[in-house]
Structures are given as C-alpha cells and as structure tokens.
Amino acid sequence: MKKSVLLLGLIFSFAFANAQNATEIIKKADEKWNGEKSSRGTMTMTIVRPTWERTIQFKIWTLGRDYSMTLITAPAKEKGQAFLKRETEMWNWIPNISRMIKLPPSMMSEGWMGSDYTNDDILKESSMVVDFNHKIVGSETIDGWDCWKIEMLPKPESAVVWGKVIRWVSKDEYLIMKSEYYDEDEYLVKTELGKEVKTMDDRKIPSKIEIIPADKEDQKTIVEINEMEFNIDIQNSFFSQQNMKRLR
Amino acid sequence: MIWNISWKNVWRNRSRSLVVIIAITLGTISGIFVAGLMKGWVDQRTHAAIHTEVSHIKIQNPQYLNNEELKHTVPDYAEIAEFLNQSDEVKAWTKHTKIVAMASTSRGNTALTLKGINPDEEKTVSDLYTYIVKDGGNYFESGFKNPIVISEKTADQLRLINYIISQELLDSLKTLGAKEQLLNNLEPLKDQRFITEKKFKAKLESILKPGQIKEFGADIMKLAKNYKLRSKIVFTFSGMNGEMSYQSFRVCGIFKTANTMFDQMNAFVKEESIADVAGFQANDYHEVNIILDDSDEQVNAFRDKLKSKFPDASVMTWKEIAPDAGMMADFMSMYYYMIMGVIFFALAFGIINTMLMAVLERIKELGMLMAVGMNKKRVFSMIMLETIFLTLVGSMAGMIIGGALIGIFGQVGLNFASVQEGFEAFGWSAMVYPNIDISFFFGVTAMVIVIAILSSIIPARKALKLNPVEAIRTE
Numbered sequence: 099m100k101k102s103v104l105l106l107g108l109i110f111s112f113a114f115a116n117a118q119n120a121t122e123i124i125k126k127a128d129e130k131w132n133g134e135k136s137s138r139g140t141m142t143m144t145i146v147r148p149t150w151e152r153t154i155q156f157k158i159w160t161l162g163r164d165y166s167m168t169l170i171t172a173p174a175k176e177k178g179q180a181f182l183k184r185e186t187e188m189w190n191w192i193p194n195i196s197r198m199i200k201l202p203p204s205m206m207s208e209g210w211m212g213s214d215y216t217n218d219d220i221l222k223e224s225s226m227v228v229d230f231n232h233k234i235v236g237s238e239t240i241d242g243w244d245c246w247k248i249e250m251l252p253k254p255e256s257a258v259v260w261g262k263v264i265r266w267v268s269k270d271e272y273l274i275m276k277s278e279y280y281d282e283d284e285y286l287v288k289t290e291l292g293k294e295v296k297t298m299d300d301r302k303i304p305s306k307i308e309i310i311p312a313d314k315e316d317q318k319t320i321v322e323i324n325e326m327e328f329n330i331d332i333q334n335s336f337f338s339q340q341n342m343k344r345l346r
Numbered sequence: 347m348i349w350n351i352s353w354k355n356v357w358r359n360r361s362r363s364l365v366v367i368i369a370i371t372l373g374t375i376s377g378i379f380v381a382g383l384m385k386g387w388v389d390q391r392t393h394a395a396i397h398t399e400v401s402h403i404k405i406q407n408p409q410y411l412n413n414e415e416l417k418h419t420v421p422d423y424a425e426i427a428e429f430l431n432q433s434d435e436v437k438a439w440t441k442h443t444k445i446v447a448m449a450s451t452s453r454g455n456t457a458l459t460l461k462g463i464n465p466d467e468e469k470t471v472s473d474l475y476t477y478i479v480k481d482g483g484n485y486f487e488s489g490f491k492n493p494i495v496i497s498e499k500t501a502d503q504l505r506l507i508n509y510i511i512s513q514e515l516l517d518s519l520k521t522l523g524a525k526e527q528l529l530n531n532l533e534p535l536k537d538q539r540f541i542t543e544k545k546f547k548a549k550l551e552s553i554l555k556p557g558q559i560k561e562f563g564a565d566i567m568k569l570a571k572n573y574k575l576r577s578k579i580v581f582t583f584s585g586m587n588g589e590m591s592y593q594s595f596r597v598c599g600i601f602k603t604a605n606t607m608f609d610q611m612n613a614f615v616k617e618e619s620i621a622d623v624a625g626f627q628a629n630d631y632h633e634v635n636i637i638l639d640d641s642d643e644q645v646n647a648f649r650d651k652l653k654s655k656f657p658d659a660s661v662m663t664w665k666e667i668a669p670d671a672g673m674m675a676d677f678m679s680m681y682y683y684m685i686m687g688v689i690f691f692a693l694a695f696g697i698i699n700t701m702l703m704a705v706l707e708r709i710k711e712l713g714m715l716m717a718v719g720m721n722k723k724r725v726f727s728m729i730m731l732e733t734i735f736l737t738l739v740g741s742m743a744g745m746i747i748g749g750a751l752i753g754i755f756g757q758v759g760l761n762f763a764s765v766q767e768g769f770e771a772f773g774w775s776a777m778v779y780p781n782i783d784i785s786f787f788f789g790v791t792a793m794v795i796v797i798a799i800l801s802s803i804i805p806a807r808k809a810l811k812l813n814p815v816e817a818i819r820t821e
Contacts, residue, residue, distance in 0.1 A: 255491065282578060
C-alpha cells in the first residue's frame with residue numbers, strides 16, 4: 099500500500115516536472131526571440147503565390163517585448179511605410195497619403211503586407227507561453243538539430259483559434275525549428291519552418307523562416323534575416339508616432 | 347325595367363360578351379394575384395423587420411449613430427427601464443450591448459456586430475430563435491460556457507460548415523434509390539473533410555458523371571453539409587477603454603433569416619459573457635428595443651412620448667431604422683391600385699369596342715325604342731348599365747378566382763428558389779405567402795364601375811346621336 103502511494107506520488111511529481119519542463123522550454127525558446135533587451139535588424143520577406151511572387155525588404159527595431167518598429171525599405175511602392183507596435187496597439191504610417199492609421203481589430207487578422215503572417219501573430223507572440231498547456235511528446239531530428247517535440251494545447255476559454263500546436267525546439271540553443279498549427283478537428287492549417295541556423299551578433303538563430311498554409315497549394319511566405327544586432331542602445335522615445343514619419 | 351333590359355341585352359350576343367368578360371376576368375385575376383403577391387411579400391418583410399430585426403421602437407445614444415464607440419451607451423437607462431416597465435402600451439422590451447468585432451477561427455475571419463442579449467427577454471421581442479436551421483444546434487440551450495449564435499452566412503465565412511460523406515449519407519442515398527455505381531464512386535471520399543462548398547463541388551464534379559450529379563448532386567450536398575457546432579470563435583475588439591480585447595466563444599446555434607444583410611452582420615451572445623471583457627458597467631447598454639401593437643399611430647404616439655420624456659436619447663421607429671421596409675409598406679397600398687388601374691385602362695379599349703359594336707348592330711332597334719318614346723336619358727342609362735353589367739360579371743368572376751388563388755397559395759406558399767440569392771440579398775424572402783385585404787376587393791369593384799361608366803360614354807353618345815326616323819329605316 100505504502101509503496102504504491104509512493105509510486106503514485108513519484109509518477110505525479112515526474113509528470114508535473116515534465117510539464118514544467120516543457121513550459122520552460124517554450125519560454126526559453128520564446129525568450130530567445132523576444133527576451134533580448136533590444137535589437138535591430140534587416141529582413142527580406144518573399145511572398146509566393148501560385149501566379150506571382152514578390153519581395154519586400156524591411157528594417158526592424160525592438161525594445162523588450164512591448165515595443166517594435168518596422169520600416170519598409172523596398173519595393174519603391176511601399177517604401178517609407180512604417181509599423182509601430184506599442185504594447186497591445188499597432189499603428190501604420192503611410193507616407194504616400196500622409197496618413198497615420200491605428201490598426202483596427204478588423205485588420206488584425208489580415209495578412210501583414212499580403213503575406214501569410216497576420217498582424218495578430220505579431221501582437222500575440224507571448225500567448226504561446228501563457229495561453230497553452232505544454233507537454234513533451236518526443237525527440238526528433240530536424241535539419242540535423244536534435245529537437246524536443248512539444249505538444250501545446252490551448253487552455254480552455256483562452257482566446258486562441260488553434261486546436262493544437264506542435265513545436266520542435268532544439269535541445270541546445272532552444273531554437274524553434276518547426277511549428278505546426280492545427281484546427282480544432284486536428285487538421286493541419288499551417289506549418290512554420292526555421293531554417294539555415296546562422297550566428298548573428300554571437301547568437302545562433304534560424305535565419306530563414308518559412309510559413310506554409312496547408313490547404314493552399316503553391317503558396318508560402320519566406321522571411322530571411324539578413325543581419326541582426328542585439329542589445330543596442332535604444333530609448334523608449336524611439337518608438338513614437340513622430341519618429342515613424344522621420345525614419346529612413 | 348331598364349336594369350332588366352340591360353341585363354338581357356348583355357346576353358343577346360353571348361359569344362361576343364363572353365370574350366370581353368373572359369378578358370376582364372383574366373385581367374382582374376392577374377391584377378389581384380400580383381397585388382396579393384406584393385402584399386404578401388411586403389407583409390413578410392415588414393414583419394421580419396419589426397419582429398426579427400429592429401422591433402417597433404429603438405432607443406439609442408444619439409452619438410452612437412454617428413460613431414459606434416462603446417462608450418456611447420443609452421443615456422438615463424435606469425429611468426427608461428422603469429418607465430417602460432410601467433407603460434401599458436409596451437408589450438415587451440429588451441436591451442442589447444453592441445460591439446463591432448473581428449471574428450476569427452483558424453481558417454477564416456469576418457467582421458461582425460456582436461450583440462449581448464438576455465435570451466429569455468430576447469425571445470419576447472425577436473422571433474430570431476425560430477430561425478435556427480436544421481441540425482444547426484439551438485438558441486442558447488447548450489450548457490457550455492460563452493455560447494454564441496451566428497448566421498449560416500457567417501458560419502460559411504468562418505469555415506464552420508464542412509462537407510463530409512459519411513456512412514449515414516451513403517445509406518440514405520441508397521434509400522433514395524441511388525445505384526451501386528454511384529455509391530462506389532463516392533466510397534473513396536468517405537470521411538474526408540471539405541471545408542468549402544466550392545472544393546466539395548469541384549471534387550464531386552471530378553469523380554461523378556454529369557447524369558449522376560444531376561440526379562443526386564443536390565441531395566449529396568444537402569446530406570454532406572455539417573455544421574461544426576461547439577467550434578471556437580475568437581473575437582477581437584476595442585473595449586470600453588479603447589484597448590484591444592479578446593474573447594472566445596463556442597458556436598451554440600446557427601440561424602438563417604431571409605435577410606442576408608442582417609445575417610452577415612449580426613451574431614448573438616449572452617450579455618454577461620461579454621460584459622467583463624469589454625468593461626461594461628451595470629446599465630451600460632447600446633440599444634433598447636420595444637415591441638408595441640402593430641399600429642402606426644400607436645408607434646408614433648409612443649415614440650413622441652418617449653422623446654419628450656427622454657430628450658437626451660435617440661428614439662426611432664422601425665420605419666426610420668429600416669426605411670426600405672417602411673417605404674415599401676407605405677407605398678405598396680398605392681401600388682396595388684396603380685397595377686389594377688393600368689390593367690383596367692387597357693381593358694377599357696376592349697370594352698369600348700364591344701359596346702360600340704353592340705350599338706351599331708342595334709341601330710334599328712334603338713331607333714324604334716326612341717320612336718315609341720324612350721327618352722335620351724333612359725337610352726343613355728340603358729347602354730351604361732349594359733357596360734357596367736358586362737364588366738362587373740367579368741371582374742366578379744376574376745375577384746372570386748383571384749381571391750381563391752391567393753387563399754390557396756397563401757397556405758402553400760410560392761417558392762422563388764431559382765432566384766433566391768438575389769431576393770435574399772435585399773432582405774426579401776424567396777418563399778412568398780400571398781395575402782390580401784378585403785378592402786382591396788371593394789376598391790377594385792369601385793374602380794370597375796368607374797371604368798365601365800367612362801368607357802360607356804362613347805358608345806352611348808353614338809346611340810344618342812341617332813335620328814329615330816332614319817334609324818328605323820336602316821336595314
């Protein structure tokens with residue numbers, strides 16, 4: 099009797115530790131991206147559609163989790179457009195018409211610049227840690243990296259559209275190598291792939307991220323990180339509406 | 347005496363009279379039926395506008411009409427509530443909170459007006475709960491937390507309607523008389539899920555022969571349709587303090603009214619499930635809906651009363667909120683008579699022609715009557731009465747048949763399914779139950795008599811101009 103209670107306790111504590119562990123991993127992986135004090139980088143986004151393809155280049159500045167600024171530098175048509183994120187709000191400066199737009203809820207679920215990346219994804223990044231229960235379900239090797247396979251189920255009542263998310267996080271460096279998003283009937287909706295791990299400013303990060311919607315053929319979005327600096331000297335005041343208009 | 351002669355005269359040349367009578371009968375039937383159809387339509391639309399969509403009177407914050415911000419709640423709500431509870435005219439009333447929000451699922455998103463309601467009160471004001479589609483769940487009866495009732499249109503936009511070929515479907519196809527071949531063709535698709543109608547149709551078209559699709563396509567579509575009840579929908583909106591807020595709901599019921607516009611815009615949730623997230627206090631409501639008796643005078647009188655009592659609030663009747671339906675209701679009663687008028691105007695020429703012939707044929711006889719002392723007044727009234735009898739017989743028959751047709755179709759309904767989509771886009775139902783006011787029949791009778799009198803003038807004048815001496819001598 100005593101033995102079985104002990105055993106049961108052991109199993110529980112193990113299960114608990116395991117769950118804690120999975121959450122820890124996701125948290126560390128999340129911090130890898132968003133936990134730096136500040137960053138500056140340039141990126142290239144390629145949107146692939148069945149009949150066309152286009153490339154957008156932009157610069158990005160971040161401070162903590164809550165502030166970020168994005169400036170489009172190419173193509174010429176969109177050049178100068180800026181996006182500012184402050185906590186839970188987002189603004190868009192469009193120089194062609196000299197207008198500042200606060201992104202309304204209706205625009206949050208639309209693809210950013212026509213890509214498969216939604217504004218909501220950008221605003222709610224931290225929800226991956228907070229709104230889900232995490233569980234390690236195995237180990238797999240992705241692109242030569244030994245990864246934990248972590249199953250993430252949304253907490254009941256949480257404002258998450260996914261039914262399940264599976265994430266592969268590398269055992270060293272905590273890199274997110276792959277994420278699969280499922281709907282509530284467990285059908286795959288989209289896949290996110292991290293590729294080409296490179297060292298940037300002494301940190302290893304996947305320099306290429308691909309987003310592939312599952313049920314739309316020949317359609318994907320690729321984001322390439324060209325360069326990235328971390329912990330730069332940047333002030334809160336940089337992330338202001340006035341500054342959006344001045345950025346070059 | 348004159349009446350008698352006139353009546354008999356009508357039937358002297360039976361076939362000619364019958365031709366005109368039949369023409370008038372058909373004209374009346376079509377006029378009455380079109381009017382009945384229109385009226386049925388308008389009545390359905392106004393009924394839906396009042397009892398499903400807006401109610402008789404709506405109280406809002408005047409600023410909310412310009413700018414749908416959450417902070418513009420109904421002013422003096424507590425006083426208004428008390429006043430409504432004490433008013434005898436008020437049959438039922440309820441209140442809503444309203445949020446314009448973005449709804450998203452893992453596969454789709456759409457903008458919606460989220461209405462926070464109290465389901466029990468709402469049922470007394472709006473009959474929307476009767477519009478839940480078959481297999482589309484229920485109206486806030488499921489026990490789970492944060493239920494939401496959305497329209498079929500919204501469900502489609504959020505990809506919450508799937509198409510699945512299940513064993514059950516195959517079985518029911520068999521009972522419908524489908525051949526083994528068809529079932530075998532469908533077998534490989536079994537239990538596969540299609541998230542849009544378009545994809546499912548395309549797949550069916552690729553594996554089935556045109557003949558099979560023609561025969562069973564509609565049945566397969568209908569049987570394969572599967573509403574994903576209990577699916578989660580996440581709403582994003584700016585709350586009371588302007589900050590972005592999120593709330594998730596689970597689909598409890600799916601409704602479909604005849605008004606696609608209304609369907610597309612509205613979703614219903616329990617008021618308590620939205621109040622906290624949005625930051626509503628007690629007595630924060632965006633509209634108060636009131637149901638009175640169906641009489642324009644009463645509605646207007648009560649509106650004026652509310653207006654004078656609560657000058658800070660905007661008080662509007664359904665005619666002001668849904669002007670399309672209001673305008674139609676007012677305009678239609680005139681429109682029926684215009685239709686009838688046009689039909690009778692055309693028929694008048696036929697009547698004139700027939701009566702002219704009747705007069706010319708009887709020149710000798712008319713001369714004789716005048717010669718033996720029948721005065722002009724009597725000749726005139728004889729011919730006029732003849733015309734009236736002729737047209738009245740036709741229109742009476744027409745009204746009886748037309749009325750009967752309306753009675754029959756009023757029960758069965760007329761289905762305009764082939765053009766359904768177009769109608770419903772404007773809020774008009776594709777299923778019409780014609781109906782008609784008794785007063786319309788009196789109006790038509792009066793119109794018939796007037797037309798008969800007018801069209802008898804020319805033939806009667808012809809008769810009056812006859813010289814009795816000459817007339818007797820004509821062969």
